[in-house]
Amino acid sequence: MQLSRDELKRAYERMFLIRVFEERVEKEFSAGNIPGFTHVYLGQEACAVGVCFELTDEDYIGSTHRGHGHCIAKGVDVEGMMLEIMGKASGLCGGKGGSMHIADLKKGMLGANAIVGGSPPIAVGAALTQKLNKTGRVAVAFSGDGGANQGTVFEALNMAMVLHVPVIFVFENNEYGEFTTQSYACGGVHIADRVRGFGMPCEVVDGTDFFPVREAMQRALEHTRGDKGPYALEIQCKRFGGHYVGDPQVYRSEKELVEARAYDPIPRFRRAVSEAALLSEAEFNEIESAVQDRVDIAVQSALAALAPDPATDLTKHVYVKYA
Amino acid sequence: MQLSRDELKRAYERMFLIRVFEERVEKEFSAGNIPGFTHVYLGQEACAVGVCFELTDEDYIGSTHRGHGHCIAKGVDVEGMMLEIMGKASGLCGGKGGSMHIADLKKGMLGANAIVGGSPPIAVGAALTQKLNKTGRVAVAFSGDGGANQGTVFEALNMAMVLHVPVIFVFENNEYGEFTTQSYACGGVHIADRVRGFGMPCEVVDGTDFFPVREAMQRALEHTRGDKGPYALEIQCKRFGGHYVGDPQVYRSEKELVEARAYDPIPRFRRAVSEAALLSEAEFNEIESAVQDRVDIAVQSALAALAPDPATDLTKHVYVKYA
Amino acid sequence: MSKKTYLQAINEALRQEMRRDSKVILIGEDLVGGHGATGEVGGAGGPFGQMRGLYKEFGADRMIDTPISESAIIGAAAGAALTGLRPVAELMFVDFVGVCFDQIFNQVAKFRYMFGGNARTPLVIRATIGAGKRAAAQHSQTLHPLFTMVPGLKVAMPSNPYDAKGLLIQAIRDDDPVIYLESKSLFGMECEVPDEPYRIPFGEANILREGKDLTIVALGAMVPRAERAAAELAKDGISVEVLDPRTTSPLDEESILESVKKTGRLVVVDESPPRCSLAADIAGMVADKGFKFLKAPIKQVTCPHTPVPFAPILEDAYLPSPTQIEMAARSILD
Amino acid sequence: MSKKTYLQAINEALRQEMRRDSKVILIGEDLVGGHGATGEVGGAGGPFGQMRGLYKEFGADRMIDTPISESAIIGAAAGAALTGLRPVAELMFVDFVGVCFDQIFNQVAKFRYMFGGNARTPLVIRATIGAGKRAAAQHSQTLHPLFTMVPGLKVAMPSNPYDAKGLLIQAIRDDDPVIYLESKSLFGMECEVPDEPYRIPFGEANILREGKDLTIVALGAMVPRAERAAAELAKDGISVEVLDPRTTSPLDEESILESVKKTGRLVVVDESPPRCSLAADIAGMVADKGFKFLKAPIKQVTCPHTPVPFAPILEDAYLPSPTQIEMAARSILD
Numbered sequence A, B: 001m002q003l004s005r006d007e008l009k010r011a012y013e014r015m016f017l018i019r020v021f022e023e024r025v026e027k028e029f030s031a032g033n034i035p036g037f038t039h040v041y042l043g044q045e046a047c048a049v050g051v052c053f054e055l056t057d058e059d060y061i062g063s064t065h066r067g068h069g070h071c072i073a074k075g076v077d078v079e080g081m082m083l084e085i086m087g088k089a090s091g092l093c094g095g096k097g098g099s100m101h102i103a104d105l106k107k108g109m110l111g112a113n114a115i116v117g118g119s120p121p122i123a124v125g126a127a128l129t130q131k132l133n134k135t136g137r138v139a140v141a142f143s144g145d146g147g148a149n150q151g152t153v154f155e156a157l158n159m160a161m162v163l164h165v166p167v168i169f170v171f172e173n174n175e176y177g178e179f180t181t182q183s184y185a186c187g188g189v190h191i192a193d194r195v196r197g198f199g200m201p202c203e204v205v206d207g208t209d210f211f212p213v214r215e216a217m218q219r220a221l222e223h224t225r226g227d228k229g230p231y232a233l234e235i236q237c238k239r240f241g242g243h244y245v246g247d248p249q250v251y252r253s254e255k256e257l258v259e260a261r262a263y264d265p266i267p268r269f270r271r272a273v274s275e276a277a278l279l280s281e282a283e284f285n286e287i288e289s290a291v292q293d294r295v296d297i298a299v300q301s302a303l304a305a306l307a308p309d310p311a312t313d314l315t316k317h318v319y320v321k322y323a
Numbered sequence C, D: 001m002s003k004k005t006y007l008q009a010i011n012e013a014l015r016q017e018m019r020r021d022s023k024v025i026l027i028g029e030d031l032v033g034g035h036g037a038t039g040e041v042g043g044a045g046g047p048f049g050q051m052r053g054l055y056k057e058f059g060a061d062r063m064i065d066t067p068i069s070e071s072a073i074i075g076a077a078a079g080a081a082l083t084g085l086r087p088v089a090e091l092m093f094v095d096f097v098g099v100c101f102d103q104i105f106n107q108v109a110k111f112r113y114m115f116g117g118n119a120r121t122p123l124v125i126r127a128t129i130g131a132g133k134r135a136a137a138q139h140s141q142t143l144h145p146l147f148t149m150v151p152g153l154k155v156a157m158p159s160n161p162y163d164a165k166g167l168l169i170q171a172i173r174d175d176d177p178v179i180y181l182e183s184k185s186l187f188g189m190e191c192e193v194p195d196e197p198y199r200i201p202f203g204e205a206n207i208l209r210e211g212k213d214l215t216i217v218a219l220g221a222m223v224p225r226a227e228r229a230a231a232e233l234a235k236d237g238i239s240v241e242v243l244d245p246r247t248t249s250p251l252d253e254e255s256i257l258e259s260v261k262k263t264g265r266l267v268v269v270d271e272s273p274p275r276c277s278l279a280a281d282i283a284g285m286v287a288d289k290g291f292k293f294l295k296a297p298i299k300q301v302t303c304p305h306t307p308v309p310f311a312p313i314l315e316d317a318y319l320p321s322p323t324q325i326e327m328a329a330r331s332i333l334d
C-alpha cells in the first residue's frame, strides 16, 4: 500500500465524503430540494479518489455529467457544491450551472459537462497550456464507457498523441451508458484496445478498489510528467443506482443490483486497511462522523441560502465585457 | 491472378481511364475550363479499381473530395462527370455539385464529399438498408489517411460493429492529408490498428498493385456478405501530385516526387499481365486508344455543352416539394 | 377521438406509421434500452417515453439502439434514407446537435441540391426542445432558428397533442428531411386527438384565436403562453388574434400577413435568444411585405441573449412569460 | 502606413500580436504544413497564405499543426484559453463548423455563464467565409447568423484590409470568445493600413458613405457591392448612406437607428440565405426600435433559400448583386 496513515485517512475521507454527499443528494432530490437532472457517483468512489489522489490544485480535470465525485476527489468544497446543486446564489457557479455544470477553476476542476464527450478535447487544451508553460502539471480527462463512443473523444486521443501533451484519459467503465450496456454499445471488447490503437498506453484497472487505481495513476503521472506523452486508464467499476436519480431501472434485474453492491469500494478499503492494522476502528469512525457533519452543514446552509436575483443575475456573466 | 482475360481488360481499362481522365482534368483546369477546387486521383488508380472491381450497381460507395477515381471505378459515365466538373447543365448533378459533389445514385455512387469524414456514417446507413432489406449488397466507405483522424469516422466504425451491417471501410493512405504527412497527424503507426481496436478486422494492403487490393476486397466481400459484420482495408498508396490541382507542393522534395512515380500501378499491371502473357501489347494499346477517345469525346462534349440557366435552375431541387 | 397527451400523440403517430410502412425505422440512443442487460429490454420506452410499447411490436430490426455517437446516428439515418428506408432518427435533446450538425446541415440538407435533384432523403430527426425543466444550459435550448436557416430542411414545432400527431405523420410521409421538435414542457398537455392517422400539411398556420386589434404569433411551448396573454387582454376588451405557424420552414407568410392586415399590430413570441431568431425572421418579413398594414412597431418577445440558467427562479425569468407578452402588446396599443 | 491586402493585414495582425504576447498561439490544420515530409516546413503559410512567414519566426510551439479533427482543435483551444493561453484557432473553411459546433456553442460560448462568471476564455476562431470561388455547397457558406445567435460569442466580419487588421487585433486582445470571419473573395483587396498595431472596438459601425435618402446596411463581402449600388444610385441624385456594422455581435444598433432616423428607408444586404439571417435580424430590430422613422418597407437583399451552387453562372446569380441592391433601394424610393 505504501501510503502513510494520513494519506490513508485522506483517501477514506474523500471516498466516504462522496458516498455521504451523493446519498444526501438522492434524499434531497426526492424531497424536492434539488431541481433538474442529477447523476450520482455511488459505487465509483474509488475511481475519482484514486485518480485525483496525487493531483494538486494546479493540475486540471475535465469531468462529465456524473461529476460530483470528481469534484470532491479534486478537493472542491462540498458546501459550495450543495449550494450550486440546489441553485443558490452563493453556489460555486452562482446557481447558474447546477449539477451538470459544476466547475471550480481555482481547484483545477474545469467543469462537469452535460455533453457526452465534451470534456476530453478541453482537457487536451489544458494539457497544452501545461506543456507550453512548462509547468510540469497534467490534465485528466474523464469519460464514461458510453462516452468512449463519441467522436470527439477519439479526436482528443489522437490529438493528444500528435501534440504530445501531458494528459491522462480516464475511462470509467461502469458497464452502462444510460439504459444500455457497454457490451452492446462498444464495438470490440475493451475500451483500452481502441485507445492503444492510437499508440497510447492504456491500462485496464479494477476501479472497485482504491489501491490499484491509485497505483495505475502513479504510473500514468510518471509517464506524462516524464514528457512521455499521454496515457490512459480504463477503470472498471459498478454503477450502484440508476442513470439519473429517480431512474426506475427496469432494465436491470434485482439480482444484478444486489451483486453490484458486493463490489463496494468503501467497505473494501476499510477492511483492507483494518486488516493491515493501519487505521483503527475509532479512526474510521471519527472520519465518518466528521464527514456526516460536513455534509449536514452543507445541506443546512444550502437549504437556507438565497436564490439568485433575476433582476441582477439573469443577464450577468455572459461576457467579460459586451460593448 | 485468377482473372479472365476480359476481367483483366476491364481492370486495365478502368485504371487507365482514371489516369487519362485525371490528366485531362489537370489540363483543362490549367486552361481555365474547370472552375473551383479539384483534387485528382493520379497514382491511386489501383485502389479504386481494385476495391470496386466486384461491386455491382446495387452496391454502394461513399466517396471523398478526391472522388473521380471512385466514380470511374464504380462505372460512372465519364462524359457526365466531365460535364459536371465543368459546371454544365447536363452534368451528372446539373452542374450544381461539381468535382467535390459528384454523385450517381443509379450507379450506387452516394457522392463525393467535401467534408473530410462526411461519407463513412452515410455508408453505414446504406449498409443498414441492405441489412434490413436483405439484399446481400454492401456499402463501401472511402476515407483518406487524413480523414482517419475525424471523429465521425471513428463513430462510423463503432456504429458499424454495433449494428453489424455489411459495410467495408477503405482507408486510402496516400501518406498526406493536404500538406501534412500521415506520420505526423496520426497517433500510432497504422490506421489499421485503430480500426482493430473496434474489433473490426483490417488488412494493410499495397495499393500500388491492383491484384492484392482486389484480393483483399474479395476477402472483405466474403466476410460482409457472409453476415460476419464490417471489414476494413488500409490501402497504402502514393499521391503523385499536389493536394489540389495547382498545389505548388513546397513541402515535398523533387526526389520524393520522382520516387513516388516508381510505384505507378499502371505500368506495374501492364508489366505483370504482359509477362504472364495474358494480354498482348496490341490489346493494351487498343484499350488505351479507346480510353483516350472516350475522354476526348467527353471533354469535347463538355466544352460545348450549355451552362445551367439561373432563371430556372438556381432555386430548383432544394426540396422535393416545399409547400 | 379521445383525449391524449402530447407524448401519447407522438407515440401513436410513430406506431401507426410504423404499422403502415415497413420502411419506417427508428434509430437513436436508448429508444429501446436494456440491450445486454439483465432486466427488461424496451421497458422504458425511451428516455421520455415516446417509444412506449413500440419495441414489443416492432422489434430490434426496426427500433435501432445505437452507441452515443450522434454523427453516426444522423449519418446512418441519412444514408438509409438515401437508399430507400424512411428513418426517424432521434436526438434525445436538441442541444446535442452540436456534435452532429455537419450531417444535418452539410449532408442531408444539401444532398438533393448538390446532386442536381437526383436524391430523395425522407428522413425525420426528432428532438426534444425547450427550457423549464431545470436542465441548465446544455439541455434546455430550443434551436429552431439553427434549422430554419438551412435550405433543404423543413422544421415542425407542434404546440399541442393534435398538431403533434398530425405534423409527425406528415413529417414521416414527407420526402424531404424534416426536423421535428418536441417541446418537453408540453409532454403532459392533453386534448382531443383522433384515433386514426391524419396529416397536417406543412406551411399552414393555425389560428387559435381570432381577433382584430393585434396579432400574436407564437410557436411550440410559447403558444399556450400567448393564449394566456390574449385571454388577459380580452378582459380589457382587447381583441387578439393568436397564430401558430406550426412549421417554421416552410413558413405560412400569407396567414401572418393576412392577420396583420386585419389587426395592424404584431407581437412575435419566440423561445430563443433574440439574435437571428424566428421572432426576428417573422418581424423582418412583415416589416417588408406587411409594412403598409402596420400601425405600430413590431414587438419581439424572446429569451434574453444568455444561455439557459439552472436556478429555477432564473430559468422562469428566462422564458417569455404571459405577462411579458401582454406588456409588449399593450406597449403598441394606443 | 502603406497599401496592404486583406490577406497581408491578417498576417500582420497575427504577427504583431504573437510578438507582443507570448500567450498567443495559433492552432489548426496546415497552418505550417510539411511536418514529416521531405520538402520545406512552413513554406505554404497556410492554405490561403495568412500565416506566411510566421512559422520561421514563431516555430512549432506556437504554430500548432493538427490532425483533421476540428472538434479537438476547437476544444483544445478552448481548454488552453480557459487555463491561461490566448489561442487563435483556425477553421480553414467556416463550412467545417458542423463537425465542431458543440465545442463552439455549448462549450466555449457558455463557460462563463455556466460557471457563474468564474471563467474567462480568450479564444479567437478564425474562419474563411463566402461564395464566389466555385467551391460549391460545402466550401462557400458564410454562416455568421449561426454564431450571432449564440449568447457568449462575439462575431467580427471585416469588409476591408483596415478593418481586417484592427478587428483581428481587438479579437485577440478580447477576453471573450470571438469568431473572426475572413471573406475569401476580399483576400486580394487593397487599402492603406497602418504599420503599427491598432484596435477597432467591437460594436462600432463604420459609415462608408453618408447620405440622406436611404440607408444600406451591409457586412463583409457585401460592403463593396453596397457601395457600388450606392454609387449607381448617386448618379440619379439619390443620396445613400452605407453602413457596415463590422461586428454582428455586439451589433451597433444605435448607429443603424441613427441612420434610419435620418433617411427613413432601409435596405439590408446579407450574404446568406434569408431565413433567420442577419438581414432579418436587423430588419426586425428596426421594425421595432426604428418604426417611427420608417417611410417605407424594409428591404432585405440576401441569397436565395438554397445551398451554394457550383456552376459559375449559378453562383454569380446566387450572390446579392449591386443591381439587386439598387433595385431593392429603388423599390422603396418614391
Ligand SMILES: Cc1ncc(C[n+]2csc(CCOP(=O)(O)OP(=O)(O)O)c2C)c(N)n1
Binding pocket: A039, A064, A065, A066, A114, A115, A116, A117, A143, A144, A145, A146, A147, A148, A174, A176, A177, A178, A239, A243, C029, C068, C070, C092, C096, C099
Ligand atoms: C452528446 C450527448 N449525447 C447524449 C447524451 C445523453 N446522455 C447523458 S449521460 C448518457 C450516458 C453516458 O454514459 P457513460 O459515458 O457511460 O457515463 P455514465 O453515465 O455511465 O457515467 C447519455 C447518453 C448527452 N448528454 N450528450
Ligand SMILES: Cc1ncc(C[n+]2csc(CCOP(=O)(O)OP(=O)(O)O)c2C)c(N)n1
Binding pocket: B039, B064, B065, B066, B114, B115, B116, B117, B143, B144, B145, B146, B147, B148, B174, B176, B177, B178, B239, B243, D029, D068, D070, D092, D096, D099
Ligand atoms: C471537416 C474538414 N476539415 C478539413 C477539410 C479540408 N481538407 C480537404 S481535403 C483535406 C485533406 C484530406 O486528407 P486525406 O483524408 O488523407 O485525403 P487525400 O486528400 O489524401 O485524398 C483537408 C484537410 C475538409 N474538407 N473538411
Ligand SMILES: [Mg+2]
Binding pocket: A144, A145, A146, A172, A173, A174, A175, A176, A177, A178
Ligand atoms: Mg457508463
Ligand SMILES: [Mg+2]
Binding pocket: B144, B145, B146, B172, B173, B174, B175, B176, B177, B178
Ligand atoms: Mg491522404
